Amino acid sequence: MPTNEEFFQTAAPLFQRYDRGDYAGALQMAEELAVRYPEQAIHTCLWRICLTSRLKRVDEALRLFAEGLEAGYWWSERGLRKDPDLVPLQGLPEFERLVAISYARQMAAQAGVQPDLRVYTPDPTVPPPHPLLIALHGRGHAPENDQDPYWKHACQLGWLVAIPRSSQLSWPGAYGWDDSELARKEITAHFDKLCAQYPVDRQRLVIAGISQGGALAIQLALGRKLPACGFLAVVPGNSVTDGLESLVQSAQGSGLRGYLVTGGKDPRYEMFKQIHALFLQHGIPCDMEDHPELGHEFPPDFDKSLEKALNFILT
Secondary structure: OOOHHHHHHHHHHHHHHHHOOOHHHHHHHHHHHHHHOHHHHHHHHHHHHHHHHHOOOHHHHHHHHHHHHHOOOOOOHHHHHHOHHHHHHOOOHHHHHHHHHHHHHHHHHHOOOOOEEEEEOOOOOOOOOEEEEEEEOOOOEOOOOOOHHHHHHHHHHOOEEEEEEOOEEEEOOEEEOOOHHHHHHHHHHHHHHHHHHOOEEEEEEEEEEEOHHHHHHHHHHHHOOOOOOEEEEEOOOHHHHOOHHHHHHHOOOOOOEEEEEEEOOOOOHHHHHHHHHHHHHOOOOEEEEEEOOOOOOOOOOHHHHHHHHHHHHHO
């Protein structure tokens, strides 16, 4: 069975068509993927709902939403409310009924879910205190899609590596950081716990992440709620732009340094360049590592990217 990463690589042309405004072409691809990857129906169903909504095929979008719920799926209320694709459906009685069903399932699944933290220590011969890398997963992260190996290489460089898992479910079995204030509280609590249990060098804290986790890493570092000396963001998600300019302005002169890993085939590529320019404009050192053939994913040689980023931030 293909992995999630392989599935999303196959789906990349769908998002390219979407970004060009070719919603009909993207919908055709979503329908083909639904047949080819039935185990990924929770994704292809939502994509088809969004695309038929974009095409103003409201009745069809509502039918697909109802079929998804009948199949046992649900999606977070926040995601359903904030998705610009679903604007034509907002407020319709049938849509509101379906959202209520989805939300009830979300709350039932969410009950009792606690944040999690995995910690990897450097070689015992490395003298303490240790620099700390806190690495945040993307939205829709599932435990079986283990991102830990991408970050664990920092242990070989003498870093303590902490990988939190959010308590917030995005859909069944998948986690995200949609509530940024709750995310901040959880990550701050993790940091305090790490400092109490391990010999952490508080002057060398880097917050990192991919996609939504990358966006959150930037905001946490800029917000100065944690004593981060820098951030590493791999193809950060759209939420990075929320209040970004004021955060960047407030961080001027703080000594903060940043590192972006970007993909030329990522739909957000132009946004990445604008973010990079904004940091430089306000005097915050930020390097941008560009991978022209990369989509919304880790680069294949991420060990090298991680090492370069940590060296740049600690320069």
